Amino acid sequence: MSIEAFHQDILQGIPKVIPAKKEYELSINHAPKRKAILSRDEKKLALRNALRYFPKEQHAELIEDFLNELETYGRIYMLRYRPDYTMFARPINEYPGKSEQAKAIMLMIQNNLDYAVAQHPHELITYGGNGAVFQNWIQYRLTMKYLAEMTDEQTLAMYSGHPMGLFPSHKEAPRVVVTNGMMIPNYSKPDDWEKFNALGVTQYGQMTAGSFMYIGPQGIVHGTAITVLNAARKISKANETIKGKLFLTAGLGGMSGAQPKAGNIAGCISVTAEVNPKAANTRHSQGWVDILINDLDELCNRVRIAKEKQEVVSIAFIGNIVDVWEKFDKENIFVDLGSDQTSLHNPWAGGYYPIGISFEEANEMMANNPALFKEKVQETLRLHAAAVNKHTAKGTYFFDYGNAFLLEASRAGADVMAANGIDFKYPSYVQDILGPMCFDYGFGPFRWVCASGKPEDLAKTDEIACAVLEEMKKRSPEEIQQQMADNIQWIKGAQENKLVVGSQARILYADAEGRMLIAEAFNKAIEKGEIGPVVLGRDHHDVSGTDSPYRETSNIYDGSRFTADMAIQNVIGDSFRGATWVSIHNGGGVGWGEVINGGFGMLLDGTKEADRRLKMMLHWDVNNGISRRSWARNEGAIFAIKRAMEMEPNLKITVPELVEDALVDGVFEKVTG
Ligand SMILES: NC(=O)c1ccc[n+]([C@@H]2O[C@H](COP(=O)([O-])OP(=O)(O)OC[C@H]3O[C@@H](n4cnc5c(N)ncnc54)[C@H](O)[C@@H]3O)[C@@H](O)[C@H]2O)c1
Numbered sequence: 266m267s268i269e270a271f272h273q274d275i276l277q278g279i280p281k282v283i284p285a286k287k288e289y290e291l292s293i294n295h296a297p298k299r300k301a302i303l304s305r306d307e308k309k310l311a312l313r314n315a316l317r318y319f320p321k322e323q324h325a326e327l328i329e330d331f332l333n334e335l336e337t338y339g340r341i342y343m344l345r346y347r348p349d350y351t352m353f354a355r356p357i358n359e360y361p362g363k364s365e366q367a368k369a370i371m372l373m374i375q376n377n378l379d380y381a382v383a384q385h386p387h388e389l390i391t392y393g394g395n396g397a398v399f400q401n402w403i404q405y406r407l408t409m410k411y412l413a414e415m416t417d418e419q420t421l422a423m424y425s426g427h428p429m430g431l432f433p434s435h436k437e438a439p440r441v442v443v444t445n446g447m448m449i450p451n452y453s454k455p456d457d458w459e460k461f462n463a464l465g466v467t468q469y470g471q472m473t474a475g476s477f478m479y480i481g482p483q484g485i486v487h488g489t490a491i492t493v494l495n496a497a498r499k500i501s502k503a504n505e506t507i508k509g510k511l512f513l514t515a516g517l518g519g520m521s522g523a524q525p526k527a528g529n530i531a532g533c534i535s536v537t538a539e540v541n542p543k544a545a546n547t548r549h550s551q552g553w554v555d556i557l558i559n560d561l562d563e564l565c566n567r568v569r570i571a572k573e574k575q576e577v578v579s580i581a582f583i584g585n586i587v588d589v590w591e592k593f594d595k596e597n598i599f600v601d602l603g604s605d606q607t608s609l610h611n612p613w614a615g616g617y618y619p620i621g622i623s624f625e626e627a628n629e630m631m632a633n634n635p636a637l638f639k640e641k642v643q644e645t646l647r648l649h650a651a652a653v654n655k656h657t658a659k660g661t662y663f664f665d666y667g668n669a670f671l672l673e674a675s676r677a678g679a680d681v682m683a684a685n686g687i688d689f690k691y692p693s694y695v696q697d698i699l700g701p702m703c704f705d706y707g708f709g710p711f712r713w714v715c716a717s718g719k720p721e722d723l724a725k726t727d728e729i730a731c732a733v734l735e736e737m738k739k740r741s742p743e744e745i746q747q748q749m750a751d752n753i754q755w756i757k758g759a760q761e762n763k764l765v766v767g768s769q770a771r772i773l774y775a776d777a778e779g780r781m782l783i784a785e786a787f788n789k790a791i792e793k794g795e796i797g798p799v800v801l802g803r804d805h806h807d808v809s810g811t812d813s814p815y816r817e818t819s820n821i822y823d824g825s826r827f828t829a830d831m832a833i834q835n836v837i838g839d840s841f842r843g844a845t846w847v848s849i850h851n852g853g854g855v856g857w858g859e860v861i862n863g864g865f866g867m868l869l870d871g872t873k874e875a876d877r878r879l880k881m882m883l884h885w886d887v888n889n890g891i892s893r894r895s896w897a898r899n900e901g902a903i904f905a906i907k908r909a910m911e912m913e914p915n916l917k918i919t920v921p922e923l924v925e926d927a928l929v930d931g932v933f934e935k936v937t938g
Contacts, residue, residue: 266350272361274348278410279403283323286330286345294543296388297615298632299339302459308335314465315341318403340463342388346402352386353379354768356718357798366440366845367412369716369800369868373477374398382481382767384519391479392519394611396471399426415440425468439840443848445470446857453851453858455613469852472805476848476864480712481766482523482553484804487755487774488710489527495698496602497533500662507533509575510601511568513593515586517548521606525554525579530762534571535579536564538586540618545581551766559583561592568598585620587645590652600656603663609673610856612642619645643677650679665693667816669855693819700820705894705901707776707887708748709807715769717797723769724760725796730773730783731756737779744904745776777887777909784869784879791871799869805853805862809835809890813853813860823897829861831893836863838885843867843878884913892918
């Protein structure tokens with residue numbers, strides 16, 4: 266399609282003439298049929314809700330089609346309105362519009378729906394099984410039209426994918442404010458998502474899906490590589506390395522697909538089980554996993570060879586993870602590191618597949634007999650945990666990978682509770698690794714996208730970022746030397762590791778100072794014309810963006826991990842400090858009602874204004890979380906916030922006084938006897 270036709274298609278918004286129905290393409294990975302949850306009256310409401318986007322005279326023609334979609338898929342996606350042009354992040358100057366910032370947002374939206382990037386592109390799902398960019402194609406079309414028409418004196422308010430409209434604002438305000446799945450707290454049970462999403466009034470934005478900041482599995486490779494590397498460091502004896510160690514896990518989907526690549530980068534042997542052959546083949550064809558195997562005996566043989574030769578190799582097993590844990594136990598194959606990244610935040614709608622039935626049967630059962638499906642999932646979870654327990658008894662280090670595995674396993678009655686009956690037997694990766702080693706010091710998944718779409722711009726930004734970090738490392742304190750070294754190694758290998766899927770994007774863990782210095786250097790390079798504009802952002806899975814008691818904030822021990830003040834403060838603070846767009850979500854990685862998470866996007870255009878904004882916003886965006894982690898008495902965060910105050914005299918933080926354990930323990934005897 267020509268650029269003119271592309272512009273026209275965007276500017277028309279909702280087509281005047283109803284387009285012909287589209288074929289259901291079987292070659293595309295589709296979302297599973299959602300649970301049939303609406304009553305007849307509620308279905309009528311869903312239809313009324315869908316039809317309010319269209320002129321009255323079209324209602325009679327559309328209503329049957331929409332009811333068919335509701336009955337067939339459990340949702341109204343308005344599939345006939347899916348545009349005909351190819352969906353991908355075009356260079357920023359190819360978008361129509363009056364605002365560069367709005368064009369940057371269009372680029373990011375299209376990247377989230379790119380077939381190479383999105384998990385279920387036709388259902389507007391980017392990752393995580395239900396992480397939606399929009400609820401339906403009309404919301405997409407309307408949003409793109411608003412973005413193409415808006416000026417820098419307006420802000421677009423987006424309610425769970427629905428563009429409420431443009432409101433007058435000002436240049437320094439965000440161009441878009443996104444809220445996804447924000448519910449009255451009592452209406453935040455998993456079935457509330459099913460119902461209100463089917464009604465068309467809310468959506469599950471996951472983290473970077475509904476905030477247009479997803480950059481494919483690269484986004485998570487870096488964090489996963491750091492996690493695997495540090496997990497191996499944790500269990501290694503002196504002079505031992507990760508070489509020859511076996512990492513067993515599951516999931517080759519949106520984010521989990523990063524695991525084999527991260528295993529290779531960290532330098533170990535990895536086995537990743539995946540029940541969906543399409544997902545496994547996609548990751549294999551993209552070069553994210555080295556070998557595909559679908560026979561358990563063959564798998565055992567291959568792993569034995571890899572161990573013997575201390576190979577760095579990633580193996581995908583097409584089948585159920587529970588079978589692998591059980592088989593490796595029987596065959597006495599020692600697993601050094603174990604985890605799981607099936608989508609257990611979404612256990613009843615395709616996130617986790619039970620053993621004993623085929624993938625197709627499972628898909629059929631979850632839609633037509635959800636009660637039996639739930640039983641099967643819970644039974645599998647009990648077996649899953651039992652098999653893992655056998656391995657950990659032999660010395661495997663198992664950690665929860667932020668996918669609600671331990672939470673759902675405990676709810677299924679699996680043997681995963683610690684002796685005190687309150688905690689889990691196994692740590693989460695944030696409790697043991699990412700929290701104390703990264704987040705408490707401000708290190709988190711900073712990222713950027715070169716809006717020119719040019720690979721050479723990305724290469725240039727890699728060089729700039731590397732030079733900044735190397736300079737910083739020379740004067741970094743001992744406490745963060747290992748972090749700095751790991752991140753420098755990552756950025757040096759980034760080009761060679763061919764991580765780009767979709768937009769020209771890069772992720773790099775950095776602390777507040779690192780993020781500000783890197784962004785400042787990018788802005789200067791843009792001003793000099795060395796590179797085109799750059800979009801900054803981060804994963805929501807970060808120092809300050811996410812309150813999630815079993816994941817991002819699982820290493821907060823002052824009782825406040827069940828509060829969500831930090832994430833809300835963060836997004837409000839970002840919005841008035843210069844973010845180009847902000848977003849706040851209910852849901853995210855561990856499930857609806859289990860987490861509040863937010864993020865931002867910021868366009869760097871080489872101007873003085875961008876320089877001012879980036880410094881002000883990035884400083885807050887990281888130090889907000891460090892101050893909260895410090896107030897929770899986390900040692901690393903107390904160190905980091907004191908250091909931040911020395912560097913910025915305008916930062917004045919309330920620092921906790923530590924109480925002697927003996928005093929607290931002893932007081933009961935004195936007072937209550
Ligand atoms: N570790 C992290 O840093 C991190 C970060 C964010 C999210 N997560 C969590 O990890 C989970 C996975 O995310 P995703 O985007 O990859 O989701 P996804 O749904 O795209 O992928 C999960 C994959 O697991 C497969 N699967 C399900 N049950 C299985 C089983 N029993 N055996 C083998 N394979 C099975 C599915 O077919 C699917 O392809 C989510 O819950 C997510 O929230 C982890």
